[in-house]
Amino acid sequence: MFRVLESAICAHGHSRGIEGTLVRRGDADYDAVWASMLWNGLKPRRFPELIVRAACEQDVVEAVRLARSHGLCVAVRSGGHSWCGSPLRSDGMLIDLSRLRRCEVDPAAGTAFVQPAVTGDELVPRLVEHGLAFPVGHCGSVAVGGYLLSGGLGWNSRALGPACRSVYEIEAVTADGEAIRCNEDEHPELLWAARGAGPGFFAVVTGFRLRLHRHPGAISSITYGFPLADVEEAANWAAETARELQPTVESTLVMATASPDTTALSPRPKVLTLTATAFADSSDEAAGLLRPLESSPFAKRALFRDTDAPASLCALNHASASFWPPQGRYAADTLWSQAPVGTLLSRLRDTIENAPSDDSLVLAPVSPASQDEDLLGDMAFSVLGESYVVPYAVWDDPADDGVNTRWLRSAMSSVEPLGTGHYIAESDLTADPSRAERSFAPDHWQRLQTLRARYDPYGVFHSYLTP
Structure with a gap:
C-alpha cells in the first residue's frame, strides 16, 4: 500500500x-x-x-x-x-479539516456559514457584535464540526434545542467524491443524518449554514456547593426545582474536588456543586428566573454559594474550559437513564471519593435536553432518558493511564444497569460493541444503516469505532 x-x-x-x-x-x-x-x-x-x-x-x-x-x-x-x-x-x-475555518455572519438574515474547524470561542464574539447567539458547546475550544454532527448539547439548549436543530443546510463531499448541498429540498435524508450521526457519518461536511438566535439581554448564574453526604437529596432537590424553572434556565450538577476559592481546607474535600444559569432579556428577569432556587429552604444547607453572578457566553466558555486544561490526559463515557439523577449520583459517590486523580469529576446536566418534539424533530440525534451523567477521568502522568481508565470503567459499571443509552458525542465507543447503536433510538439507528448503505455502499468512510 x-x-x-x-x-x-x-x-x-x-x-x-x-x-x-x-x-x-x-x-x-x-x-x-x-x-x-x-x-x-x-x-x-x-x-x-x-x-x-x-x-x-x-x-x-x-x-x-x-x-x-x-x-x-x-x-x-x-x-x-x-x-x-x-x-x-x-x-x-x-x-x-482543521484549516477550514471560514466564518461568515449575515446579521440581516440571522444566519451564519461556518466551516468545521471554527470553534465556539471564535464564533461567539462574531455573533455578540450583532446581538446574535447560537447554542455553542460548553467548552469554547471545541470545533463545530464534530459538535454539530453529534447533535450538540450546548448553552441554553433546553430552550433552543440541540445545536443541530439550528443547522438548516450543509455542504458535504459524498463517498463518490461529489460536492453537494443538503437541505430540505436537496438530499434531505443526508441532512437528517448529519443532525446527530456523529463520528459514523458517511460523508465529509465542509460547511454548515446556521439559523441564529437573539442574544440574551442578560445572563446570570447561581452556584451552590453541598457535601457529598447529601448528594442524593441535593441532586433530587435540584431536579425537582428544575421542573419549576423556565427552559431558559440551565442547571448542572458536578461531583468533584472543591476548587481552592471555595474552601481553605487541605486536602480539599469532594463536593457536589449545582450551577444554574439564566438566559434572559434583563438582569431583573434573570434574577426572577433563578428565584425558585434561592428561595428554597434546601439552599440554606449549602456549604458555599455564589448568587446573582452576571456572566457572558465568553465567560461561561472560559469557566468550563478550566475543567479540561490542554495537554491533560482524559477518558470519558456517558449514560442516559430514566432513574432520578440523585440515584445515579449516589451510586457514583464512592467512585468519585476514591478516584485516583483529584481532577476527575462526574457531570450531570439537570434536564439535559428538551423533551419538546418541536425541538427534536427531523434529526438523527436521540434523547434517550430523563437523566444523564458523564464521568470524566482527568490526569497528567502517562504512568497512571491504566488506573484511571479502569476507574472510568468501574464508574460506568456502577450505573450501567440503570442505563437506557449513551450520547454519541462523548461515549467511550471502545468500551462495548453496543455503544454506538445504544446512542440512538432504534428506528433512528435502523434509518442510519439504511442511509449508509445508500450513500456509501462500498464503505469508503469508517463506521463507528468499536472495541
Missing part, C-alpha cells in the same frame, strides 16, 4: 489536485502530525496510513477520490475533543 501511495504523491507532501499537505506513515514528520490530530494527551495506538491536511473544500473532494482509487477507508477530524479518539483509525486515510 505504501508504494501505491508513494506513486500518487509528489515531492514535498503534495498530490496533483490537492493544495494542502499529505503525510504518509513513515515520513519524517508523521509522528508530530499524528500526535496533533488528537487534543487528548492520551492517544490510542491507531495509525492511519495517510493524513491529508486539507487547505480548501476542493482538497476534500480530491482526498476522497484518492482514497477511493486506492481502497483507503476514510476518517475525518475537525479539531474537537473526541475523548476516545474516533478520528484515529489504523490504516486508511485521515482527512484533517
Whole structure:
C-alpha cells in the first residue's frame, strides 16, 4: 500500500489536485502530525496510513477520490475533543479539516456559514457584535464540526434545542467524491443524518449554514456547593426545582474536588456543586428566573454559594474550559437513564471519593435536553432518558493511564444497569460493541444503516469505532 501511495504523491507532501499537505506513515514528520490530530494527551495506538491536511473544500473532494482509487477507508477530524479518539483509525486515510475555518455572519438574515474547524470561542464574539447567539458547546475550544454532527448539547439548549436543530443546510463531499448541498429540498435524508450521526457519518461536511438566535439581554448564574453526604437529596432537590424553572434556565450538577476559592481546607474535600444559569432579556428577569432556587429552604444547607453572578457566553466558555486544561490526559463515557439523577449520583459517590486523580469529576446536566418534539424533530440525534451523567477521568502522568481508565470503567459499571443509552458525542465507543447503536433510538439507528448503505455502499468512510 505504501508504494501505491508513494506513486500518487509528489515531492514535498503534495498530490496533483490537492493544495494542502499529505503525510504518509513513515515520513519524517508523521509522528508530530499524528500526535496533533488528537487534543487528548492520551492517544490510542491507531495509525492511519495517510493524513491529508486539507487547505480548501476542493482538497476534500480530491482526498476522497484518492482514497477511493486506492481502497483507503476514510476518517475525518475537525479539531474537537473526541475523548476516545474516533478520528484515529489504523490504516486508511485521515482527512484533517482543521484549516477550514471560514466564518461568515449575515446579521440581516440571522444566519451564519461556518466551516468545521471554527470553534465556539471564535464564533461567539462574531455573533455578540450583532446581538446574535447560537447554542455553542460548553467548552469554547471545541470545533463545530464534530459538535454539530453529534447533535450538540450546548448553552441554553433546553430552550433552543440541540445545536443541530439550528443547522438548516450543509455542504458535504459524498463517498463518490461529489460536492453537494443538503437541505430540505436537496438530499434531505443526508441532512437528517448529519443532525446527530456523529463520528459514523458517511460523508465529509465542509460547511454548515446556521439559523441564529437573539442574544440574551442578560445572563446570570447561581452556584451552590453541598457535601457529598447529601448528594442524593441535593441532586433530587435540584431536579425537582428544575421542573419549576423556565427552559431558559440551565442547571448542572458536578461531583468533584472543591476548587481552592471555595474552601481553605487541605486536602480539599469532594463536593457536589449545582450551577444554574439564566438566559434572559434583563438582569431583573434573570434574577426572577433563578428565584425558585434561592428561595428554597434546601439552599440554606449549602456549604458555599455564589448568587446573582452576571456572566457572558465568553465567560461561561472560559469557566468550563478550566475543567479540561490542554495537554491533560482524559477518558470519558456517558449514560442516559430514566432513574432520578440523585440515584445515579449516589451510586457514583464512592467512585468519585476514591478516584485516583483529584481532577476527575462526574457531570450531570439537570434536564439535559428538551423533551419538546418541536425541538427534536427531523434529526438523527436521540434523547434517550430523563437523566444523564458523564464521568470524566482527568490526569497528567502517562504512568497512571491504566488506573484511571479502569476507574472510568468501574464508574460506568456502577450505573450501567440503570442505563437506557449513551450520547454519541462523548461515549467511550471502545468500551462495548453496543455503544454506538445504544446512542440512538432504534428506528433512528435502523434509518442510519439504511442511509449508509445508500450513500456509501462500498464503505469508503469508517463506521463507528468499536472495541
